[in-house]
Each structure stands twice: as C-alpha cells, then as structure tokens.
Amino acid sequence: MTTDTTMTAAVYHRFGAPEEVRLEQRAVPTPRPGDVLIRVHASTVSVGDHRARARDIPAGLGVLAAVGLGVFRPSRPILGMDAAGVVAAVGSGVTAFAPGDRVIASTGGAFGGHAEYVRLSADGPITRAPDTMSFEEAVTLVFxxxxxxxxxxxxxxxxxxxxxxxxxxxxxxxxxxxxxxxxxxxxxxxxxxxxxxxxxxxxxxxxxxxxxxxxxxxxxxxxxxxxxxxxxxxxxxxxxxxxxxxxxxxxxxxxxxxxxxxxxxxxxxxxxWNVGTPGAEDLAHLVSLADSGRFRAVIDRTFDLADIVEAHRHVDTGRKRGNVVLRIPQPGANHAHG
Missing domain, CATH: 3.40.50.720 (NAD(P)-binding Rossmann-like Domain)
Incomplete structure (x- = not known):
C-alpha cells in the first residue's frame, strides 16, 4: 500500500497552448472497491492529449467535445490516455492484481496518466506489462x-x-x-x-x-x-x-x-469511425506479440514529466514518429532530461 498522500501531476486549467500545462501537487487517488492504483513510471503524450489541450477538434464535433472535455475549462485537468507502472494498491474485491505487479493500462477519455499515480477499474483495459520491455517501451503498446x-x-x-x-x-x-x-x-x-x-x-x-x-x-x-x-x-x-x-x-x-x-x-x-470498447484482452494480445518479438515499440522522443511543455510542443508539430514517451521519475531516481 502506498504511503504517499500527494503526487506531482501535469495539470491544465485552460484550453490553449502547451504553456497552459504545469506541474502541481494533487492528492493521490484512493482506490475504491474494484479499483487498481498504479504508480506510474511512463505515459505518452498523444494526439489525443494535443486535441484535448488545444481544443483542436474535428469539424462539427465541438459540442460533443465540450461534453467530454469541459465547456469553459477542462473537466479532466490531468491529461494522459495511458500508463505503465507498478500496482501500488488495490481496492476491496480485486483479485486479478496485487501490489507490485508490473502493468500497462489505457485510461482513454478519462485521462489521468500524466501523474505519479492513476486510479482505474481492475476490470478495465489493464493487463500485465510485457516481460521483455521497459516501462517506457511498454507504454507505447497502449494508445x-x-x-x-x-x-x-x-x-x-x-x-x-x-x-x-x-x-x-x-x-x-x-x-x-x-x-x-x-x-x-x-x-x-x-x-x-x-x-x-x-x-x-x-x-x-x-x-x-x-x-x-x-x-x-x-x-x-x-x-x-x-x-x-x-x-x-x-x-x-x-x-x-x-x-x-x-x-x-x-x-x-x-x-x-x-x-x-x-x-x-x-x-x-x-x-x-467507432473504435468500440477496448478491453484487457486487447492489451494482453499486444503484450503477447511484444513478448514474442512480433511487435516493437516505436519511440520518437522521451521527455521527463518536468519537461511536459516541451513534450506538448513536439506533439503539436504534427511530425512525431510513433510515440512521444513521458517518463515519470521515481523517488530516489536520477534521470537526465530527455
């Protein structure tokens, strides 16, 4: 069980340029019955994050987007549609995962991956991470x-x-x-x-x-x-x-x-245009391909969480190749900036 009560998260309070995103301290989510709390090691900054932050919405979808993203200000201030990390805690009734498990997960339109912790349902799109990949590689399987x-x-x-x-x-x-x-x-x-x-x-x-x-x-x-x-x-x-x-x-x-x-x-x-409802079995299939060497991570660049604005700027160019990975530093770890 995690003992942390606060976490660092990349948060935006207004729609707009990359500079709207900044690091803030937030309360660590408490796992509810059926939930998994993940200590995030890596996420990606995707075109989905770009669209949400910039309100860069395909023609005609502004009203629908406002329902999901917020009308005047972001309703989900922590972006990040995926996460790779270690289970920190589980809610009551969860038997499929235990603290210490290496996992990858899709948060989808709920976002939340650009933070030190993210909470999601244990029966959602979450599965064990591939043994053959680092977290920074494994998270590229998701989005x-x-x-x-x-x-x-x-x-x-x-x-x-x-x-x-x-x-x-x-x-x-x-x-x-x-x-x-x-x-x-x-x-x-x-x-x-x-x-x-x-x-x-x-x-x-x-x-x-x-x-x-x-x-x-x-x-x-x-x-x-x-x-x-x-x-x-x-x-x-x-x-x-x-x-x-x-x-x-x-x-x-x-x-x-x-x-x-x-x-x-x-x-x-x-x-x-309907992608359907992604599930754990979809992620597990990708993991099996990765573990057998039949699916590889494609990483354009890797940024530390502290460099979130630069990561958004890079994605905004529309020229990224594969995935832009966001590295979430761990306590006691010393990372150079990417």
Whole structure:
C-alpha cells in the first residue's frame, strides 16, 4: 500500500497552448472497491492529449467535445490516455492484481496518466506489462496499439488481404502496420519521405511518399483502408476499396460520422469511425506479440514529466514518429532530461 498522500501531476486549467500545462501537487487517488492504483513510471503524450489541450477538434464535433472535455475549462485537468507502472494498491474485491505487479493500462477519455499515480477499474483495459520491455517501451503498446487492434477486430484480415495505412508513421499507424502484418496482410504505407525507412522496417510491403505521389490517384485498390490523418473520407477513397472491403476512420469529422452508416448500406463496404470498447484482452494480445518479438515499440522522443511543455510542443508539430514517451521519475531516481 502506498504511503504517499500527494503526487506531482501535469495539470491544465485552460484550453490553449502547451504553456497552459504545469506541474502541481494533487492528492493521490484512493482506490475504491474494484479499483487498481498504479504508480506510474511512463505515459505518452498523444494526439489525443494535443486535441484535448488545444481544443483542436474535428469539424462539427465541438459540442460533443465540450461534453467530454469541459465547456469553459477542462473537466479532466490531468491529461494522459495511458500508463505503465507498478500496482501500488488495490481496492476491496480485486483479485486479478496485487501490489507490485508490473502493468500497462489505457485510461482513454478519462485521462489521468500524466501523474505519479492513476486510479482505474481492475476490470478495465489493464493487463500485465510485457516481460521483455521497459516501462517506457511498454507504454507505447497502449494508445496506438489498442486503437488499431479494436478497429481491425471489426474486419476480416488474413493472408493476402491488402491494407493501406494512411498516416503510417504516427502511434496508430506504426501499430496498424505491425498488426496487419501479423495477420498476414499485404501492407501499403502512406507517409512522408523521411519516414520511409521507419515504416519499411515495421514490415510495410510498399511505401507511398505523399509529398511525391497522390495515393488516391493510382489504379490500386485495397481491402481495408485505415485513415489515421483525416483526409480520406469515403467520397475520396470509395473507388479504391474492393467490394466488401472497409474504411476505418481513426480520425473523422461529424460529416463522416453521420454518413458512415448510409455509405455502408449503399455500398456494401464497411465505413466506421467507432473504435468500440477496448478491453484487457486487447492489451494482453499486444503484450503477447511484444513478448514474442512480433511487435516493437516505436519511440520518437522521451521527455521527463518536468519537461511536459516541451513534450506538448513536439506533439503539436504534427511530425512525431510513433510515440512521444513521458517518463515519470521515481523517488530516489536520477534521470537526465530527455
């Protein structure tokens, strides 16, 4: 059981620039019945954190976002959609985890990972961390991995399935390449020229440099298109999708959401923006792949919690490759700044 009563957390009180985020002392959450309290060692600063902090919301989704994020000020002032660390305490009734267990977890839209402790339900998306990875590596499985995993669970991907990943070098894109390859797919990755070696090393069979070539202009068609950018609505890519295929909208605006069912019915091609409900089994699958050497961590940069503003600035460039990891220093540990 932890004896700490206060913790350091990265907190924002207003929407806006990276400088709105600052370190503050907060009370350590108390685990309720069925809860797990994690002593966080690492989290990531994701595009989800950027969108929440900056109120950078896809077109038409402002009202919905206000419900989740807050209207005039942030309703969840500690960002961080994932965590890797050690179980510090468990609430009554929890038998699956015990203090000292190494775990990774998705906090999702509840956020909270950018702090020394985070509390979540023991039956949520939490599982034991891979034995083969450090916490800083293991946390990269969560945000991008669980997103790609839950989208792929909605379609049939197997040997010979052709998959196009648009925006292949981000957290979701680098995970999607690896997961599609594990299922036997033939993967085409769309990215900028500087990221070609990265996505090829992850298993992409073909790479399209969008700065030189318009991926929608060629004659190639695909069984599944994964749009991690938000610039491939069904109207643009319908003819690129094979009969019975799918468009997985990792990023979508209100128009795409409202028209997805109609497009699906009319075309016979699945158009979906709904990632579903990630669970522990999704994370456990990613861990098994990592432990067997079939899924690797893709880390752009690592920042200490004290450098949270710089981490947000880097993510704001829109040019991160894979994951930006946030290292939460431990008592007595001496880390250089990243």
């Amino acid at each position: 991008g991995g669980i997103t790609a995993q839950c989208f792929f669970a909605q379609v049939a991907i197997g040997p010979g399935t052709s998959v196009l990943v648009n925006g292949a070098s981000g957290a979701v894109g680098t995970a999607a390449i690896q997961l599609a390859k594990q299922l036997g797919a033939d993967v085409t990755a769309v990215t900028s020229g500087g990221n070609v070696p990265l996505v090829a090393s992850l298993g992409a069979d073909r790479v399209i440099d969008y700065t030189r070539e318009e991926f929608a202009a060629g004659g190639d068609t695909y069984d599944v298109i994964v749009d991690c950018v938000g610039n491939a609505p069904f109207s643009r890519v319908e003819t690129l999708i094979n009969p019975g295929g799918a468009l997985l909208l990792v990023i979508s605006d209100l128009r795409s959401m409202l028209t997805s069912r109609g497009h699906t019915r009319r075309s016979g091609k699945l158009v979906t």
